[in-house]
Amino acid sequence: MRAQERSREAASLVELPPEETTVDAMALTHLPSARGFLKPHRIVLMAIAGGLVFCAIWFLRWDWLPQYAGALAWGVGVSLLMLASTSILGFAFAVPIGLVQVTGPWPLKALAQGFCTIIRGTPLLLQLWLLYYGLGSLFPQFPAIRQSFLWPYLREAWPYGVAALTFSFAAYEGEVMRGAFAGVPRGELEAARAFGMSRWKLFWRIWLPRAVHRALPTLNGETVLQLKSTPLVATITVIDVYAVVSKIRQVTYLTYEPLLLLALIYLLLTALLVVAFRYFENKIPTRSV
Amino acid sequence: MTADVINWGLLALEPPGWGGVLLAGLFNSIKIAIGGYSLGLVLGTGGACGKLYGGPVVKDLMEIYTTLVRAVPELVLILLLYYAGTDVLNRAAAALGYGTVNISGLAAGIFVIGVVQGAYATEVLRGAILAVPAGQIEAARAYGMSPLLTLRRVTLPAMLPHAIPGLSNLWLISTKDTALLAVVGFSELTLVTRQAAGATKAYMLFFCAAGALYLLLTLVSNLIIRFIEARARRGWAAPS
Helix, strand or coil: CCHHHHHHHHHHHHHCCHHHHHHHHHCCCCCCCCCCCCCCHHHHHHHHHHHHHHHHHHCCCCCCCHHHHHHHHHHHHHHHCCCCCCCHHHHHHHHHHHHHHCCCCCCHHHHHHHHHHHHHHCHHHHHHHHHHHHHHHHHHCCCHHHHHHHHHHHHCCCCHHHCCCCCHHHHHHHHHHHHHHCCCCCHHHHHHHHCCCHHHHHHHHHHHHHHHHHHHHHHHHHHHHHHHHHHHHHHHHCCCCHHHHHHHHHHHHHCCCCHHHHHHHHHHHHHHHHHHHHHHHHHHCCCCC | CCHHCCCCEEEHHCCCCCCCHHHHHHHHHHHHHHHHHHHHHHHHHHHHHHHHHHHHHHHHHCCCCCCHHHHHHHHHHHHHHHHHHHHHHHHHHHHCCCCCCCCHHHHHHHHHHHHHHHHHHHHHHHHHHHCCCCCHHHHHHHHHCCHHHHHHHHHHHHHHHHHHHHHHHHHHHHHHHHHHHHCCCCCCHHHHHHCCCCCCCHHHHHHHHHHHHHHHHHHHEEEEEHHHHHHHHHCCCCCC
């Protein structure tokens, strides 16, 4: 049983392209199983962990918590909104980016590859600052932009955060979608064409669903990575949960307590995402091999 | 028009220009990336061996380490490790009677990037070790090799070709993660770029220049990685 599990795991890891093994290595995509939780050494470890948590509660200062609970909840909401909006927008961009790299004409292919290379080759923090400070300082020089209906939004910070996170997700997920589109068996596409499906119908009914299905485990990892990237928007004055915690640290002069709470919040959010994705993955019918 | 908008003189290497400062920042970034990546490889090798061959307690501790690092944003980890690491070191030094020690930003940066990279490397190396046919390791054991000798002579060399794609991705990630140290005030490329841009108000120019430098680093790394990959796989059958 163990050996079988091990060899299957090994096989799946070797077959995966490097991007996906890296995503797996960087983002938590499986929760530890509850099975076999009550072993003697685990009970001891859990007792030690419980002792540490007790010490943290007893010896550290938590009296600021009730005062900032509302702000923290608001911050979590902003972080989740950032995550959801940029993941959905980014995925909408990733599908055409992946598709043109598999089947598009060469100018589009080159454009998509260039976009992926540039976004994946530079740090997200730099892209964020380039958009916010760079474009943000450039826009006011054009009267046409100052007078447009978009100007009230362009003066805020969050559109730049959304744009940077969306581009980043689109570039990383576009690369995954390219592999997923290329990996759909040719026979299935030929069968669809033989049934007389038009190109659009073939895309919507066969190619896209099959590719999304293939990409779903990696999509899980990419979304967790995206969650881990959202605190960067706090550096351009978007008030997400990270920014709220930074504010608390400045006001109360506490070093560890707010950061530990922040780590705990992100841990819970990641676990929530993993559970949600597991639910959706189980909903898709697959033939067990 | 463009000659007025873009003042290329700002990128000059000598002091009125900021080119030299940017290059020094890039050099700092590369130093931290190399140091953090090396530390990560050492931690990752230990972590992978602990996860695969360790006792139940070691396995669980490694699991906790990789789970925490993979579920919490790098930015939060970097802040926590940066403050906690310097604090613990200072207290240890005070307890031993050395007074406060001054920890250089470089050492702290390498430490935090290394701990984060170590968790990622643990997972990559664990997968690669699992891909080594069990018969090879059993054969080594049958020859009477000690576990360490088996690791050094058989497991590590045999898993390396499997690990290289993942490890090379981790190298690219560590070069980009150095940018996060800007948040704790270490003067690597991203922070000096922001300072240069703030001083001259030429935001676009400097951020694009820094982006080009990062991109150059990635592309040069890719060339070297391709060379290493071809060399590591020279004994393999060509992919069909």
